[in-house]
Amino acid sequence: MRTRSRLALSGGFVSAAVVGGLFVGGLAATTATLVLTDPLAPRASADSLSRFDSCAALRNWYVEHGTAEVGPYGWNGPVMYAMDDAVPMPSGAGLAASSAGQGPEAAIKGSDARSSSGTGTNTQEADVDEPDLVKTDGRRVVRLVDQRVLVVTDVTGPEPRELGRISLPIDVYGGELLLAGDHVLVSQAAGAWGRPMPMEGDLVAPDLAVPQEGVQRTMMPAGGTRIVDVDISDPAHPRIAHDDTYSGRQVSMRLYGDTVRLVTTTGRPELPWARPRNDRPGTSWERNATRHNEALVRATTIDDWLPTVVDNMVAGSRPAPLVSCTDVYHPQDWSGSDTTAVTTYDVGDPAHRTAVAVTADGQVVYSSADRLYVASTRVDPPSPWRRMPGPMNGSMTGGAMPIRAQDVRTQLHAFALEGTTTQYVGSGHVDGSVRDRWSLDEHGGLLRVAWTKDGSRTITDANGETRQATRNGITVLAEKDGALVPTGTVDDLGVDENIQSVRWFDDFAVLVTFRQMDPLYTIDLTDPTHPREIGQLKIPGYSGYLHPLGDGLLLGLGVDATDLGRSLGAQSAVFDIHDLAAPQRLAHLGFGEQSYLPALDDPRAFTWLPDQRTALTTVEGGSSGLLRLVALHVGAGGALDARDLVTDAGWSARTLPLADGRVALVDDQHGVRLLSLG
Template identity: 40%
Template sequence: MARARNCPCAAREPRGGLPRHTCMTTSHPTSRPTAAPRTRRRGPLLAAGSVLAVGGVFGAGVLVGQHDAPPSPAPPHSASPASDPFRLANADLAPVDSCEELLASYQERALEVVGPWGWEGGWHHPLLRSPIAELAGPQATAGRADAAAPTPRAATSSATGTNVQEEGVDEPDTVKTDGSLLLRVRDGDLVIHDVTGTAPRELSRTVLPEMEQPEVLLVGDTVVALGTTSPPDSLRDEVDTPATRVVTLDVSDPVAPEVVSETVYDATLVTARQHGDVVRVVVRNDLPDLDFRHPDDDRDARTAQRHNEDQVRASTLADWLPSFVDEADGEAEQAVACADVAVPGATSPLGTLTTVTFHADDARERTTVAVAAATDVAYFSPDRLHLATAPMMSGWGWRRPSDGRFAPDPDEGRSHLYSFALEGTDTAFVASGRVDGSVRDRWSMDSVDGVLRVAVGATTATGNFNSVVTFAEDDGRLVERGRVDRLGVNEEIKAVRWFDDLAFVVTFRQVDPLYAVDLSDPTDPTLLGELKIPGFSEYLHPVGPHRLIGIGQDASRSGALRGAQAALFLVTDLARPRRLDTVTYPEGTQAGAGTDPRQFTWLPERRTALTVVTDGWVGRTAWVSALRLAGGRLHETRTEVAHGHDVGDVRLVPLPSGDVVLVAGDSVEFFDVD
C-alpha cells in the first residue's frame, strides 16, 4: 500500500472566517509531514451531507475547473505499481495526479451543493423508502430444495468473547477476554479481572485518556481502545466537533497496564476491525463548516450565494482531509497523502472516508488510504473491505450542476459499491460497481470466494421489492453475475444472514416473511422457499445444521408491534421453512440483539442461547433470557440483571472453562446458565 506522504498544499492558509463467517470470532512506515495550525471548523452534515443509520453517501465525480483561490504549489505524487492502492482504478474510483487536482475536485463538487443558506440538500438527499405501486409477490422455487441443498451450521463466540459478523474478523466491544483475563471499560476506565478462580477478581483500573463511550480490541498483550474525544488545541476547530481517539496499552502485566500510544484524528469514528495482529480504523470527515453567510436585511440571496461559493473556492485540503496528532509530539499532521485519496465518479454528496491500518503493537507505524466520500456502511470479510453508498434522491430525478442548470440524475435510487483487498497492513482498491436499490447496513453484504453478495431494498430505481444480487471482481469492475428479485413486496429488510451457499432474508410490513435463497451458483441465485408469520426477526443465528434462532419483535396480523420475541426455525426443507416455537416477552419490551448482536451468546455445548431483553425503548430494566433448545422447543428462564443506562452494555462472555461471565453495571460475576 502507498505510504502517507508530505503534501504541502494541504496546509491551510488562515482566513477570517455462516459456516465460515457465521462462527462468532475473534508495513510500511508513514512519513509524518507537519500541517500548519488550523482554524477551520467542521460542522455536522446538513441536508445534502446527512449520513443516516442505514448508510452514508459518496462524493460526486471529478470536475476540474478554474478557481479564484489557487492551491499552493506542490509536486504531483507518484506511486510505484507495487505500492499504489489504486492501481486498478476505473471511472468509478480513481486517484488524482496532484494535490492541486484533488483540491479542485473537492471544490468543484462542493459548488454543486452550496446555496445562499450554505450546504443544500434538495438535489442529493439520501433515499430511505418511497411508496411504490404494489407488484406481484415472489414465487417460491422448490426444485433445488433437495438433499444437496445448502444448510446453515452452528456458530460460537470468538476467542475474545464477542459475537461478531465474520469468523476471523474481530470487532470492538466493551468487554473482551483471553480466557484467563477479562477486560472491560467502565466509566472511562479499563478494568481487568482474573477469571480463573471461583469468582472474578479485579486486578487493576487504568484511566483511558479523555474518551467517551470507549470500546476495545484485545490483540495478545495489547489493548487498542477507541472512542470519541475532543480534539486537542492543535486540531481544535472554531466549532468544537467530536474527534476520534485511539489508545494502545500494554497489558502484559495486568496489574499495571501501561499506555503505549495515543493518537487523535479530527474525524468521526465509523468502525474498526482486527485481522490477526492488524487493526484497521475507519474514520469519516463530512462537509466542512465554512464561513457561510445567509440572506438577511443587508444581503439578498444572490449575494449570499456568491459569498458562499467564494468560501468553497477558498477552502483548502485541510478542510477536506483528516489530520491527526500523536500525543507524544503534539504536532498536527495530515493523515493521508493526496496520492492515496481516490475520487468517485458518482454524483453524490462529499466527504472523506479514511482507513488507517497498523500493527497493534506498533500503532504509530500506520498506512492510510481514503475515498473522497462519506459512508457508514463498511463491511469487512477476512480478505476484503466493501463500502456501499446510500442511494441518492432529488425528489424528481434531477440534479443541479454548478452552472445552475438542471439535468437528469443518473444515480437516482442507486447505491455504489467499492471493494478493497486486505493483506497485512495493505488496503488496495480492487473493484467498484453499482446496484439499483439501497443497502441497509453491513449485515446486508457478504463476500466469499471472490463473490460479493448484497441484499438491497426498494428505491425509485427498482420495483417495490427487495433483491439479492451477486457480483464478481473483473479487472477493476464489480460485474453483476446473478440476482433474485421480488423478496418482500412492499416490505423492508429487517435481517440478513449469510452462509457459504445460502442466505436468509427477513422482511416486514405486517407479517414476517423468512426467505431462503440458494447461492451455490452465483450466476443463478434461487429462492427456495418462504415462511410468512406475524412479527419479524431482527437478528438471525444458526444453532445447528437445520435450525435458526430469530430475535426480534412480535406483532399482530395487522403489523402492530407487541413486544420482544424469540423464535426457533426449522430449515431442513428449505422449500418449506417452519417455525417450531416462540417465546414472547411482555408488551413494550425490546430485544437487545436486534440492534446490537453483541447482546447474544450461543453456548453450543449447553444448546442454550443467552440474549438480553429490556423493558422498551427507555430500557430501564434488563433481563438475561436463557433459551435452552430441547425437543424442538425453546425452554426459557429469565434473570433480572441491570437497570438504567447500563442495560445497553450487558454482556455474557463464554470462557474456555465452560463458565460464563455476566458483565452488568458495576458487577462482574459468573452467571449460572443451568
Template identity: 40%
Template sequence: MSRSRSASLIAPSCHAEPGPRPARPTAMSVRRITTAVAATTTLAAAVGVGYLLGTDSGSGDVPPGSPPIALANADLAVAASCDDLLQSYVDRGIEQVGPYGWGGGIVAFDAGGAAESSSPSAGMERSAGSGVKTSRSTSNESGTNVQELGVDESDVVKVAGPLLLRMREGELLAYDVSGAEPSLLSTTRIDDSRGNGLVGDPGGELLLVGGRAVVTGTSPDGLETTITTVDLADPTSPSIVDSTTVRGRASAVRLHGDVVRVVLQTGLPELDFSFPDGTFGQIRAELRNRSLVRDTTLSDWLPTIDGEPFVDCSDVAVPDDETVPLGTTTVVAFDPATPTELTTTAVATDSDTAYFSTDRFYLAAGSATWGGWTDCMDCRVGPGMPSGTTPLYAFALDGTTTTYVASGEVEGTIADRWSMDAVGGSLRVAVGPSSETGNFNSVVTLREDGSDLVEDGRVDDLGVDEQIKSVRWFDDLAIVVTFRQTDPLYAIDLTDPASPRLLGELKIPGFSEYLHPLGEHRLIGMGQDADLNGMTRGAQAALFDVTDLTNPRQIDVVRYDAESYAGAANDPRQFTWLPEQRVALTVVSQGWSGTTGWVSVLSLDDGSMTNRMVEVEHGSDVAQVRLVPLSSGRVALVTGEDVSFFDIAG
C-alpha cells in the first residue's frame, strides 16, 4: 500500500494515472527555519548522521519489488475500488452519527492512544543479572533524547556540530555555538503553502538530514500540517525548497537514515449537523445527519492538499474490525533531497499510538477516545478509554516505502508508544486491563508468522488493580512501573520471547513516569512522590540499582517541592543524561498560574544523588526548555526567548 508520487498531489483514482499537482508559488517566505555554520562541508557531515535501515530475516520481510498488498489478510485489506473505499467510510460513519452529530455531538480525537539475542532454555536458571543488560543507549547526536537508537525524532531544537537550530513562534532561528557565547546567525519565517503564517505553541518541530532541515508545523485548530524543506547550503541565508500544507494533524515525525516519515491523523469530517428541535426533533435531526454522512466524498475522509486527496485509494487499507476509531492514519515518507517525491500508506482508522523501530512501523488501533488533542507531537497524554482488544498493524520500512506486512491483536489497552518495542523480530507490548482481561497488567511478545502477528509469550499479574505509569525496554529486559498507592517496579526477562518471566519487583511510595538507563546497573526515574494512601505530593527523582534484577533496589531519591511536576513525565525530551560527567539534567516546574521552571542538576556519585536547582523560565515557555549536549562538551540551554550555555558545575 505504498505508492510513490512525484510533485505529489494525487487524487484517488482506481482506473487512471493521477494528474499533476496544482502549481504552487515557487518563492515561499518561510517563518521558521534558519541555519548556520561556518563551512558547508562541515554542516553536511554533521547533519548527515543517520541509521541504515536493516531488515529482519523473518517471514514478514518484503522482497524488493513485491506488490505493496501482497501480504494483506482479513484484518486489513484494500477496497476493490474508490467507490467501495468511500462506502466503507460512509457505512461506519452512519453507525456513529446521531441527532447531535458524531458521538452525540462531541467530536472525537484519539488523543490518548487506544491519545525508538540469545535464547536459553526456559527452564535454565541464571545468576542474577547475568546476560540481562540495561545499557541499551538512546542518545542521539541531534541533541534529542529519543526512544529508539537510530530513529531520530522531531523536536523544537536540533544541533549539528557548531550549528544549533530552534523553533520559536513559527520562526526557525540558527545559532553558531562555537564561540564564547551563542551567536544568532539568521531567522527564517515559515508560512504554510498558501502564504499564511504558522502560529501556535510551540509553533513547529524540525529534523536535520543531508544538509537540509524539515520543519513540521500544525495549525492552531489541529486540522492542517505544513511540511517545509529548507536548504542549508548557506546557513546564513537558508532557502525554502518546498512547502506543502496537508489537511491532517501530524502526531509523529521520524527520521530513518535520509528518509523522513510524518504520521498524519485525519479525524471525522466536520459536517453541518442538525440538532433536535420540536416533538420529532431527534428523529429528524438524526435522519438529516445521516444524509450528510452519505453525501461525503473521499476528500472528507482522506488527507488532502488544496481540497483534493493526495492518497490513492489503493494506498488505503481498511480494517476488518469496525470497532476501531473511524478516520485515517497516513504515513508520508520522502527524502529531503527530493521533497516533492512522496510515498503514502494509509489505514482507515484514527490512532496516534504509533511506534517506529529501525525497520518497522507499528500502529495500535484502540477504541475511540472522546476529548481533545495536544499540540506537542510526542507528548504523553495518557491512555484512552479501555476497550476489550487492541488491533496491531505492522509495516516494513525500506527506503521511502512503508509496506503492510502483518497484523494481529492483544487483549487489553496500550497506553502510548513507550508501551511498544521491537528487537530481533519480536514485538513486545505492555498492556493494561480491559473488559477482556483480568484486573492486572501484562507484557506480551508477538512474532510475525506470514501475514499474522501471533502471540509468542506473556507475563501476567503485573500490578493488580494498578495502572502502568512507565515502561523501559532493553534488548532482553523490560522494566515496568505501575501505581495505585505504591510504586511496584517489575523486572521482566525477555531473553526468550516465547517464555518471558518475572525476575523481581520493588514496591515503594510514589511512581516513575519516565525511566532512563544510566549504564548497565542504574536507572533513574522521574515522576511523583506519594504517601502510603497514594496521594501525590510533588515531583521526585528516584535512583534504582538493577545489578541484581531479582532484587531491584531504590538507592536514593530527590524530592522536590510540593505540587511540583517533572517535565520528562510528559515529554522525555526535557531529560538529558551526560554520561561522562555522571550528571542528569531535567526540567521541574511548579504552579498552574505563575508557573516557574527550574533545571534540576542531578550529580551521581557512588550510588547517591545531589541536586542543584537553577531557575530558568516562567509561564508556558517552561514546556520549551531544552538542555542540549554539544560536540564541544558544553551544554546549550534553550528557553522560550534565549539560547545560552548552561554551567553544569554552578
C-alpha cells in the first residue's frame, strides 16, 4: 500500500517508527502508531498538576530535573516525532450525557451536514476556526505567495482581481492564515541561530571554563513562532499592524470569533555545551564534558526556561516573559522539561495577551467552543535514560534500549475557555497513542479519546502461531478535582489493525480501522460510564476521512483495496448509518490505480457544499496522472457521481465557497480561479 509521511498540524515533519520491538538508535517501522518525544524522562503521571508559587520554585524544578538529562554532548538524546506512515492520515457521580435517555438514534436524526467555516476552511468544529493556506470572507481571498508575500484578491466580479499585496519579514518560513474581519494573522516559523558556542578556554559562566583539552564547540539551532497581524481594511495598501515572535514552536492556533488562542511549546534552553572531541574519545573526556554541561544547567536563571515574546514593532525590543511563574503548572512527577503555553488575546490587541502553561510537551491540539486540549504521546522508560548505555546517552558505544508497548501513554491537558480567559482545569492520560487531533472530541463536558496500543493483545495467526497485536479503543474522561478521570472504555476494536479515521457525533462515534479489510465500527457513547460497540461493517479498503452529510449519511474518502489488502487506488463511498447496528455502504466510486487523495493527509483540502450536495476534493494520479479537482455529487438516496472540474490543480489547492454560490479555487501555480458548479 502506498506510504506517505505526513506533516503535522504544527508544520513539523514526522517519520516512521515503532512500538513493540522499537529500538531507539535504529528505528524500524511496523504497524504501530507512535509519537516519540523526549524519551529521557522516567515514568511519570500528569493526572494531577500543581501551580508553582514562585519563580525560584519553578527554576529549581527545572534545574533539579534538567541536570539529570545532561550528558557529554548536552541534552541527552534527540527529540523525535514518529508515527506510522504505512497508511495516509487525515489527519459515576457528576457525569451527564446531554441526550440522556434519547439514545444515539436521536442524535442521528438531529445531526446536520458539516460545511466549511465562515472563512472557507473545512474545520473540525463548527464554532472554532483553524489556520489554513488561504482564507476568504466571501468578498476577498487572502493567500501567501512564496511564503513571503500576502496577496488580497477581490472575488465579487466575474474574474478575480488583485487588490493589493505586502511583503512579510524574510526570516520566516512556512505559513498559515487566520482571518478575522480586516485582520489577517500570518503564523510562521521564525528562523534563527543560537549564540556561538565557545572554543576551548572560553568562559561560558562565572568561574566556569571549558576544559582545555578534549572539548570542542557546537552550534545549536534556535527559532520560534512569528505572528504577523496584517490590517487589510484598505486592501490596496495592506499594512503590518502587529508583529510578535514567541520563543516556542507553534503547535497550533484557533480563532473563536475575535479571540485568538496560540499554543506553543518551548524546549530546553540552548546552552554553550561542551562535548568530547572526535579525535579524543574516552570516558575521562566524557566525564569532563558532562560535569561542565551539568554546571551550565545549574547556572541557568528562570529567564532561560520561561517562554518569551518579543514585539518586533519596537526597535531594540528584548524578549519578555510570556507567562508569569505562578501561572505555570507541573505534574507531581517529572514529565520532561518542555513548557507548553496557551496564549489568549483579542484580534488586533496582542499586547493585552494572557498566558497559562504546563511543564510538558505539546504535540496535538483539539478545541471545542469551550474547551481546549493539548495532547502528547510519549515513552516513559522504566528508569532514567541517562543511566542506560547507548548512543542516546552520550556514549557512542553500547546497545540501544528497547521501548516497550506498555510504556507508551498519551498525556492530556484540559483548559476551560470563556471570552478572553483561558484557565487550566486538569490533566489525565490514556495508555497508548493517539493518531491526530481527529482522535479527540469533547461533548457535554466529557473528553472522548480514540487510542491505539501496540503489543497489548495476544492473538493466534492463520499459521497457528501466537504473537502480540495492536488493539484500539475509545476512552471517556471527566473533569474531577483537577484531573481528567476515565469513566468508561470500549476496547478491542480492530485487533491487529490501525485506526484510519474517527468521526464524532453527540452520542455516538464512527471509527474505521484497517489491515486487510475495513471494519467501520459504530460506538454508542450515550452512557459515558459504558461506551459500547453497536455495529460494524467489513468491506475491502478503508475510509481515511469521514464527513457527515446529514440525514444519517456519511461520505468517506480513502483507499480501495482487494480482499487481501492490496491497494487499488483512491476511493470515495457513501455510508448509511440510520441503523447503527447495521451500517451499510450505499455507493462506492474508485479513482483508478495509483490515485491518491490529498485530503487524507489534510482534510482542509476537502469542501462540502450542502446546498449543491456536492463535495470537492483533489485527486492525484490515476488514469490521467494529473492532479485534478473532482466534484462528487451525492444524490438524496446516496447515489454517488463524479466529474472533473479542473485537470491542472496544484498540490496545495483549496476550494473556498463564496456567497454567490461560486467557488474560489486557489493554488500556488495558478493563484485564484473562480468556478461555477451549475
